[in-house]
Amino acid sequence: MELLSGGEIVIRALKDAGVKYIWGYPGGAALHIYDALFQQTDVQHILVRHEQAAVHAADGHSRSTGEVGAVLVTSGPGATNAITGIATAYMDSIPLVVISGQVPREKIGEDAFQETDMVGISRPIVKHSFLVKDAAEIAGVIAKAFYIAGSGRPGPVVVDIPKDVTDPNHRVPYEYPEKVKIRSYQPTSKGHSGQIKRAIKTLLGAKRPIIYSGGGVILGEASSQLTELARLINAPVTNTLMGLGAFPGSDPQFVGMLGMHGTFEANTAMHHADVILAVGARFDDRVTNTTGKFCPSATIIHIDVDPTSIAKTIKADIPIVGACDVVLREMVDQLQDSGKRLDEEAMADWWKQINEWRDRHGIYTQSRYEASGGNIIKPQDVIKSLYRATGGDAFVTSDVGQHQMFAAQYYLFDQPRRWINSGGLGTMGFGLPAAMGVQLAHPDAMVACVTGEGSIQMCIQELSTCTQYGLPIKIINLNNQALGMVRQWQDMQYSSRYSSSLYEDSLPDFIKLAEAYGHVGIKVTRFDELDQKMEECFSLKDRVVFMDIYVDRSEHVYPMLVAPNGSMRDMWLSKTERT
Numbered sequence: 001m002e003l004l005s006g007g008e009i010v011i012r013a014l015k016d017a018g019v020k021y022i023w024g025y026p027g028g029a030a031l032h033i034y035d036a037l038f039q040q041t042d043v044q045h046i047l048v049r050h051e052q053a054a055v056h057a058a059d060g061h062s063r064s065t066g067e068v069g070a071v072l073v074t075s076g077p078g079a080t081n082a083i084t085g086i087a088t089a090y091m092d093s094i095p096l097v098v099i100s101g102q103v104p105r106e107k108i109g110e111d112a113f114q115e116t117d118m119v120g121i122s123r124p125i126v127k128h129s130f131l132v133k134d135a136a137e138i139a140g141v142i143a144k145a146f147y148i149a150g151s152g153r154p155g156p157v158v159v160d161i162p163k164d165v166t167d168p169n170h171r172v173p174y175e176y177p178e179k180v181k182i183r184s185y186q187p188t189s190k191g192h193s194g195q196i197k198r199a200i201k202t203l204l205g206a207k208r209p210i211i212y213s214g215g216g217v218i219l220g221e222a223s224s225q226l227t228e229l230a231r232l233i234n235a236p237v238t239n240t241l242m243g244l245g246a247f248p249g250s251d252p253q254f255v256g257m258l259g260m261h262g263t264f265e266a267n268t269a270m271h272h273a274d275v276i277l278a279v280g281a282r283f284d285d286r287v288t289n290t291t292g293k294f295c296p297s298a299t300i301i302h303i304d305v306d307p308t309s310i311a312k313t314i315k316a317d318i319p320i321v322g323a324c325d326v327v328l329r330e331m332v333d334q335l336q337d338s339g340k341r342l343d344e345e346a347m348a349d350w351w352k353q354i355n356e357w358r359d360r361h362g363i364y365t366q367s368r369y370e371a372s373g374g375n376i377i378k379p380q381d382v383i384k385s386l387y388r389a390t391g392g393d394a395f396v397t398s399d400v401g402q403h404q405m406f407a408a409q410y411y412l413f414d415q416p417r418r419w420i421n422s423g424g425l426g427t428m429g430f431g432l433p434a435a436m437g438v439q440l441a442h443p444d445a446m447v448a449c450v451t452g453e454g455s456i457q458m459c460i461q462e463l464s465t466c467t468q469y470g471l472p473i474k475i476i477n478l479n480n481q482a483l484g485m486v487r488q489w490q491d492m493q494y495s496s497r498y499s500s501s502l503y504e505d506s507l508p509d510f511i512k513l514a515e516a517y518g519h520v521g522i523k524v525t526r527f528d529e530l531d532q533k534m535e536e537c538f539s540l541k542d543r544v545v546f547m548d549i550y551v552d553r554s555e556h557v558y559p560m561l562v563a564p565n566g567s568m569r570d571m572w573l574s575k576t577e578r579t
C-alpha cells in the first residue's frame with residue numbers, strides 16, 4: 001500500500017473524488033497541502049485574490065455543472081474570509097467541500113497565531129463539518145465530505161485540517177474508500193407510492209392547477225421530468241428565482257417568475273389556484289408574502305428531498321419526501337398508465353383567465369415601462385439587448401439588487417443551470433467570481449455577469465484572476481450611480497430620504513479600471529448605441545469586456561408584492577398603480 005503524507009493524501013483524495021479544479025489562497029497553516037499540490041498535475045489550483053471569491057467561484061462552477069465544488073484556504077482570516085461564500089452556498093443548497101488549514105493540534109485552544117474555530121464559526125451554515133485529527137483519517141473524511149455535500153439536499157461541508165496532520169515527514173498508508181456509507185445519514189430517494197397516488201388523484205380533479213417549481217428541480221436534475229409532467233396535464237408553470245430554467249422560459253405554459261418581483265399572471269394564478277404542485281421549492285418569504293393569506297383556496301402537494309422543508313412555513317396537504325426526478329418520473333408513469341387527463345373545459349377556462357391576466361398586466365405581452373431614448377437607457381432594455389446578442393444561450397450570473405431582478409424577469413432561460421445567482425443570502429459580490437467558475441467549467445460558452453456599480457466593487461479585484469487564467473467573461477454593469485434596490489425602498493417607504501444609498505460622485509472610471517487589469521472597457525450612455533456596443537462586446541470572444549452602461553437612475557423594479565400584510569395578488573404594478 002502506498003505511503004503518503006497528509007498533504008499528499010488531501011490532493012490524492014481530491015483527485016479520486018473527481019476534482020479537476022480547486023479555488024483557493026495559500027497561507028501558513030495550509031502550506032504543506034499547497035506543496036503537495038505543486039508536485040502533481042491532476043488537480044489544478046486557481047489562485048483568487050480573496051477567499052470569498054474562491055468560494056463563490058467554486059459555487060458558480062457547481063451550479064453550472066452539478067459537480068461538487070472545491071475550495072482550499074488557510075486558517076484564521078483565510079477561513080473567516082470564506083464564511084460569506086459558505087453561507088451563500090448553504091442558503092441555496094449548493095454542494096461544496098471547503099478545506100481549511102488549522103493551527104497544529106497542540107496549539108488549538110491557545111489563541112495561536114491565525115487560529116479561529118472554523119468548525120464552530122461555520123456550524124450554522126454548513127451541512128456538516130469535520131476536524132481531522134489524524135493523517136490516516138483524511139482520505140475517508142474527504143470521501144464522506146463529497147458524499148454528504150452532493151447527496152440528498154446538497155450543501156457545503158467544511159473539512160478543517162491542522163497543519164501538523166499534513167506534515168510531509170509523517171507518512172501513512174493511502175486508501176480511498178470505494179463506497180461511502182454513513183449509518184446516521186441515508187437520504188430518501190423514492191417517494192411514498194400512496195402519497196404519489198393521492199397527488200395524482202388530486203391533480204386530476206383540479207380545475208385551476210399550477211406547478212410551482214424551485215431550485216430543487218435543477219439541483220435534482222429533474223427538469224425534463226417536470227416539463228413532461230407539465231405537458232401531460234397542460235398546467236401553467238411558474239419558477240422561483242432559483243428555479244429559472246427548470247421549465248423553458250419562452251414556452252407558452254410558462255407564466256413567469258413568482259414572488260416579490262414575479263409577474264402579475266404568476267402571482268395572481270397562484271393566489272386563485274385550487275391545486276398547487278410545489279416541486280423542489282421551500283415557500284420562502286420572498287414567495288409567500290403574508291403566510292396567513294397565502295393561496296387560500298389551494299390544496300398543496302409538496303415534493304422535496306428534504307423532509308424539514310415540507311410544511312416548514314406553509315402546511316402541505318399531500319407531502320411527498322423524495323428526490324424530485326424519481327418522484328416526478330413515477331407521477332408521469334402513473335398518469336400515462338391511467339390514461340386520464342384533467343377536465344378539458346375547466347382547463348380551457350383557466351387558461352383563458354391566465355391569458356387575460358397576461359394581456360392586462362404581463363411584462364411580456366407589452367412594454368410596462370417608459371421607452372428608452374436619447375441618453376435615457378432603461379435597465380430592462382439592457383437585458384433585452386443582452387438576450388438578443390447572446391441568442392438567449394448564455395450563462396448569466398448576477399449580483400444582488402435591481403439588476404438581478406431585471407435579469408430574472410427579462411432574460412428567458414430555456415435550460416437549467418444557465419441562471420447563476422445568490423437567491424437565499426442575497427450576496428453582493430457574488431456575480432464576478434461566480435462567472436469565473438462558470439467560464440472555467442465551460443471554456444467555449446458565453447458567460448455574462450449582470451451587475452451594478454455597487455455589487456461589482458465588492459469583489460472587483462478578481463479581474464486580476466481573469467487576467468491570470470484567461471477567463472473571457474463579459475461584465476454588464478447597469479450603472480445607476482446608486483444602491484438601486486435600497487433607493488427603491490427608500491422611495492416607496494421612506495419618502496425618498498436617501499440615507500447612504502448614493503455615491504456622491506465618488507465612483508471610479510470603470511473603463512480605465514478594466515483597462516488597468518488588461519481588459520477591454522466599453523462605455524454606453526445613449527440608447528441608440530446599446531445594441532451595437534453589446535454586439536461588439538460579445539464579438540471579442542477571447543477578452544474580458546467590461547460594459548459600463550449608464551441606466552435611468554429613477555427606474556424601479558415592478559411588479560412588486562405589497563408588504564407587509566399583503567397576499568400574492570397584492571402588487572405594485574408601477575409607481576402609481578397597484579392591484
